[in-house]
Amino acid sequence: MIRRLLPHPYLTLLLVIVWQMLVNDVSPGSLTLGLILGLIIPIITAPYWPNRPALRNLPMLASYCLIVLWDIVVANVTVARIILFKRNEDMHPNWVAIPLDLRTPEAITMLAGTITMTPGTVSADLSADGRSLLVHCLDAPDPDAVRAEIKHRYERRLKEIFE
Numbered sequence: 001m002i003r004r005l006l007p008h009p010y011l012t013l014l015l016v017i018v019w020q021m022l023v024n025d026v027s028p029g030s031l032t033l034g035l036i037l038g039l040i041i042p043i044i045t046a047p048y049w050p051n052r053p054a055l056r057n058l059p060m061l062a063s064y065c066l067i068v069l070w071d072i073v074v075a076n077v078t079v080a081r082i083i084l085f086k087r088n089e090d091m092h093p094n095w096v097a098i099p100l101d102l103r104t105p106e107a108i109t110m111l112a113g114t115i116t117m118t119p120g121t122v123s124a125d126l127s128a129d130g131r132s133l134l135v136h137c138l139d140a141p142d143p144d145a146v147r148a149e150i151k152h153r154y155e156r157r158l159k160e161i162f163e
Contacts, residue, residue, distance in 0.1 A: 007046035107162035
């Protein structure tokens with residue numbers, strides 16, 4: 001009964017939080033509407049994704065979110081410094097292929113989204129077999145260092161969360 005009413009509880013919680021952020025109002029009416037949307041949308045969409053993603057380590061997920069937020073702030077400052085003070089001749093834009101150890105689509109999607117949300121990097125392509133992610137970096141004089149940082153900082157944690 002509970003599983004039918006809450007097929008994806010984390011999605012319900014996320015929808016309520018996003019709704020509250022969108023309306024920018026914490027009143028009983030907006031909270032009620034957010035809860036209604038948070039309950040109805042997962043029920044309607046549940047048949048389209050019967051396999052709920054398994055989150056194995058919620059404290060690690062919270063830690064991962066904080067690390068990503070910090071990296072976004074640092075990357076914003078770094079990109080601003082590059083744009084304002086670095087000459088074009090000194091820049092090293094580069095394509096970096098990241099071999100993936102992740103296997104679940106949710107983990108790969110989260111990694112690609114994290115890379116794209118971080119200023120200065122964009123995930124551009126996932127190989128057909130899902131074992132390699134192509135990333136463009138605004139300034140990457142050492143592609144191996146970028147590859148190692150992404151694997152150590154993000155992929156390792158996502159593997160603990162999802163697999």
